[in-house]
Amino acid sequence: MTFLHPILALAGLSAVAIPIILHLLMRRRRTPIMYGAMRFLVEAYRKHRRRLTLEQLLLLAARCLLLALIAVALGRPLLGSAMGARTGPTTLYLLIDNSLASSVRDGESSDLDGLETRAAALLDRLDAASGDRVALIALAAPARAIVLPASYEFGTVSRLIEGLEPTDAPMDLPGGIELVRGAIEGEGDRAPRSVVAVLSRFRLGSTGQRQALSALPDGVSVLAADPARDDPGNVTIVGLEPVRSVLVGGPGGTERTTHVRIRLARSGRAVARAAITSVSVALVRGDRVEPERVIGRASVRWSPGQEEAQTPVSVRVDASDPGPRVLLARIDADAIRGDNLWQRPIDIRDRLRVGLIAPRRFGLGPGIDRFSPGDWFRVALDPAASDPGSGGGADLGVLDLVQVDPGSLSTPRLAGLDAAIIPDPQRLDATAWGMIGQFAQRGGLVIVSPPADVGVHLWPDAMSGAMGIDWTIAREAVDLDEPVAISPEPPASGSADLLTMLWPELPVLGRAAHVNRLVPIVRHDERTREVLSLADGQTLIWAVRPGAADARRRPGLVIYLATAPDLDWTDLPAKPLMVPLVHELIRQGVGSARSVTTAVAGRIPALARGASRLVWFGKAGGADSAAGEPIRVRGLWRVIDDRGSDAGVLAVNADAAAGRVQAQPVAEIEGWLSGLGQRPRWLEDPDGSARGAGAGVGTPMELTPPGGQSISVGLLVGAVLLGLIEAVLARRCSHASIARGGARDAAAPLGIGAIAAGSRGARA
Numbered sequence: 001m002t003f004l005h006p007i008l009a010l011a012g013l014s015a016v017a018i019p020i021i022l023h024l025l026m027r028r029r030r031t032p033i034m035y036g037a038m039r040f041l042v043e044a045y046r047k048h049r050r051r052l053t054l055e056q057l058l059l060l061a062a063r064c065l066l067l068a069l070i071a072v073a074l075g076r077p078l079l080g081s082a083m084g085a086r087t088g089p090t091t092l093y094l095l096i097d098n099s100l101a102s103s104v105r106d107g108e109s110s111d112l113d114g115l116e117t118r119a120a121a122l123l124d125r126l127d128a129a130s131g132d133r134v135a136l137i138a139l140a141a142p143a144r145a146i147v148l149p150a151s152y153e154f155g156t157v158s159r160l161i162e163g164l165e166p167t168d169a170p171m172d173l174p175g176g177i178e179l180v181r182g183a184i185e186g187e188g189d190r191a192p193r194s195v196v197a198v199l200s201r202f203r204l205g206s207t208g209q210r211q212a213l214s215a216l217p218d219g220v221s222v223l224a225a226d227p228a229r230d231d232p233g234n235v236t237i238v239g240l241e242p243v244r245s246v247l248v249g250g251p252g253g254t255e256r257t258t259h260v261r262i263r264l265a266r267s268g269r270a271v272a273r274a275a276i277t278s279v280s281v282a283l284v285r286g287d288r289v290e291p292e293r294v295i296g297r298a299s300v301r302w303s304p305g306q307e308e309a310q311t312p313v314s315v316r317v318d319a320s321d322p323g324p325r326v327l328l329a330r331i332d333a334d335a336i337r338g339d340n341l342w343q344r345p346i347d348i349r350d351r352l353r354v355g356l357i358a359p360r361r362f363g364l365g366p367g368i369d370r371f372s373p374g375d376w377f378r379v380a381l382d383p384a385a386s387d388p389g390s391g392g393g394a395d396l397g398v399l400d401l402v403q404v405d406p407g408s409l410s411t412p413r414l415a416g417l418d419a420a421i422i423p424d425p426q427r428l429d430a431t432a433w434g435m436i437g438q439f440a441q442r443g444g445l446v447i448v449s450p451p452a453d454v455g456v457h458l459w460p461d462a463m464s465g466a467m468g469i470d471w472t473i474a475r476e477a478v479d480l481d482e483p484v485a486i487s488p489e490p491p492a493s494g495s496a497d498l499l500t501m502l503w504p505e506l507p508v509l510g511r512a513a514h515v516n517r518l519v520p521i522v523r524h525d526e527r528t529r530e531v532l533s534l535a536d537g538q539t540l541i542w543a544v545r546p547g548a549a550d551a552r553r554r555p556g557l558v559i560y561l562a563t564a565p566d567l568d569w570t571d572l573p574a575k576p577l578m579v580p581l582v583h584e585l586i587r588q589g590v591g592s593a594r595s596v597t598t599a600v601a602g603r604i605p606a607l608a609r610g611a612s613r614l615v616w617f618g619k620a621g622g623a624d625s626a627a628g629e630p631i632r633v634r635g636l637w638r639v640i641d642d643r644g645s646d647a648g649v650l651a652v653n654a655d656a657a658a659g660r661v662q663a664q665p666v667a668e669i670e671g672w673l674s675g676l677g678q679r680p681r682w683l684e685d686p687d688g689s690a691r692g693a694g695a696g697v698g699t700p701m702e703l704t705p706p707g708g709q710s711i712s713v714g715l716l717v718g719a720v721l722l723g724l725i726e727a728v729l730a731r732r733c734s735h736a737s738i739a740r741g742g743a744r745d746a747a748a749p750l751g752i753g754a755i756a757a758g759s760r761g762a763r764a
Helices: 007-015 015-028 037-048 051-074 109-124 154-162 172-189 269-270 375-380 412-416 431-442 459-467 505-511 578-593 666-676 712-734 741-747 752-763
Strands: 089-095 133-139 144-152 193-199 220-226 236-244 247-248 255-267 275-284 294-301 309-318 323-331 341-349 353-356 399-404 420-421 446-447 470-475 478-486 514-518 523-525 530-534 539-544 558-559 598-600 609-617 635-642 648-652
Touching: 007 051, 007 459, 015 051, 015 609, 051 712, 089 144, 089 154, 109 154, 109 193, 133 154, 133 172, 144 154, 144 172, 172 193, 220 666, 236 269, 236 323, 236 341, 255 269, 255 275, 255 294, 255 323, 269 431, 275 309, 294 309, 309 323, 323 648, 341 598, 341 648, 353 375, 353 578, 375 399, 375 420, 375 431, 375 578, 420 431, 420 578, 431 446, 446 578, 459 470, 478 505, 523 539, 558 578
Parallel strands: 089 133, 089 193, 193 220, 247 341, 353 399, 353 420, 420 446, 446 558, 598 648
Antiparallel strands: 133 144, 236 255, 255 309, 275 294, 275 323, 323 341, 470 523, 478 514, 530 539, 539 558, 609 635, 635 648
C-alpha cells in the first residue's frame, strides 16, 4: 500500500496515542482512604471489575481505531500491490509549452516563467539515488526533445529549463506525446514507472486546433498544469500584403507610391471594448543591415465586439536603387510581443525580362488577320512596336522582351528570364518541357496558351508531366454556341490577387472582349485556382504552382490561358483589355512565382529547388539552418543555393493563430487530454487552490501514478460507522440511568456505574 499524502497519514496515526495516554492517566493509582459507609460499594465493584475492565478496553480500542481510520483516509492510500501497480524508480517526462501563447506577460513575468517554476518544483521531488530520471521536451511546433532519453543529471536539466525561451510557433502536444511514446516503448519491459507532466496554460493559441492525442502506454500517469483563467487583451498582425511584391521602376526609376494592406486580429478581453491600434510601415534593405525608415502610418479603430480588421497604408518607395527590400509592419505593444511585427520581402527592379518562346516571323504582310498567337503576345508586350517580326531585345521600358526560338531553348537562356510565354506549346519536345519545368520550379513564371492551328492537342501530357501538375486538358477545342463576354467579377475561390490592379476596370474592358473557342481543363487538382472566367461561368485563365502536391507553398507559377490569342478564337487581342491583362499577369505573376519569401514559424519553409541553407540575417558566414528544417522564431534569413550564391531573403513571421490568449474551459481541456488514455490530474484545482492541505505545486502526490485503487472513501465510511458504534458503546459503558420525574429519581436503584464511581471515590 502506498499513500498520496504520507505526511498526513503519519500525523493522523500519531494522534492514536491521545486516547491511550488519557486512559493511562485515568488508571493512575491513588492512596485509598477507607471509611465504613463504602464497604458494600467496594465489594460490589470487585464483583463486577472484570466486566468493567473489558468494557473500558473495548471503548479504548474503538476510539483508537476511529482515529486510525480517519488518519489513513486522509493519507489517501492506494492498494498498489493488489492492483499490480509498479513500484521503484520514477521517470518524469516534462513537456513544457514554449509556444507563442506562453509569452503572455502579466507584469514582469510570463506564462512560461510560471511553467518553469512548476517544472522546477516537480524536479525537486525526484531522487537520483533512488533511480529517478527526468526527460525534457519543448512543445513549440514541431515538438523538440531537449533531454531524451531521460537523464539522472538533474542540475543540467534544471539549467536547460531556466534557459527555455518562448518561440513564435504554436504548441505541438501531439508531437511531444509521440516522442514520449517512442521513449517508453523503446525501453520495453525495462521501462520504470513513468509520469508525464504537460505544463501549459492551455490558452486558445496553444489548443485551438486540438489535434487528436494518441494514448500513452498502460500505467503511465498524466499530470497537467492548471489552465489559465485570465484573458489579457492582445492584438495580432495577421498579414501584410503589398499590392505588388515586385516594384518595377524602369530605367532611372524614381520614388514610387504603392499600397500595402495590413490585416489585424484581436483576442481576450480587448474584444469587448472600443480601441485604436497604431500601425507603422518601415522599409529596410534585404542585402545588408541598416536602420529602419518609416514610410507610412495608419490607425485602426476597433468597435466593441470586433475581432478582425484591415487597413490600407500608402507608402512611398525609392525605386531608383534596385535590390531586395523588406517591409516591416509594427503595432503597439501588448500582452504578446512576438506577433506585433510582420515582415514581407519585396523586390525593386529596373525591368523584367520576359522570354517569348515562339518561332521568329518575318514579312507578315499588311493585315492583322495574319498575326499568330506569338505576334499578338509581342504586340501586347510592346504596343508601340510597328513590326511584330522585328528582332528581340528591344527596350520596352519596364518589360525587356527576349525572343527565344524553340529550337535554341537552353537552361542558361531560361535562367536569365523572369517569365516565359509559350503560345505554340506543340513545338516543344520532352527535353524542352523538362527545362521549362525546372525553370518554373526554381521560381519562374510560365504562361501557356493553346496553339491556334492544331486539331488534336497532345502537348498537355508533356507539359503536365514536366511541371508536376495533375491536369487533364481537352484533346480538341470546344466551339461555343455564341461569343461569350469576359466576366467582370473575381472568381469566388481563385487567385484574384493576380489581377488586383485590373478588377476596377474589368466591368468596362471585359464587356467588350468575347471568346468563341476554348481548350478547357476538364480535370485538375485542388491546388489549381481560377484567375478569370467568362460570363457563362467557364474558366478562361487558370493558375497552379508546379511541383508535387503538398501542404507547403512552393515557388513558381504556371498560368494557362484556355483560348488562343487568335482572331478566329477570340477578339481579345484586338481589344483594349489585352495589353493591361498581359502586363498584369506578368507583373503580379513574377512576384507570386518568386521563391517563397515568407514563412510561418513552426513550419518548414518551402524554398526553390537548389536552396541548401539559411543564414540568420546580419550574421557573417556560417549556416544557421539547413534548408528543409523547421524554424520556430520570427526573423530574416538569407537563402543560399547549392552553388553558394545568394538566392534572396526569407522572412519568418509568428503564427497569428498561436497568439490568441483566451482562457479555455477546464472541462474541454480535460476532455482533450483524456485522449492520452486517462484523465489528467491537475497540479492545482480548477479554482486555483493547490491540491492537498498545504500541498504546493510538485508535492509527492503529483508524482505518484494512479497505479492502485484508492480506498479513502471506504475508510471514511467505516470511520463514520465506527463513530456511531463508539457513541453507543460509550453510552452503555457509562451505566448511567436517566429517571424522569422526582418519584423515579427517588426509587431508582444504584447502577454499576454509581458503584464504580463510589469505589473510585473510596480509593481516593
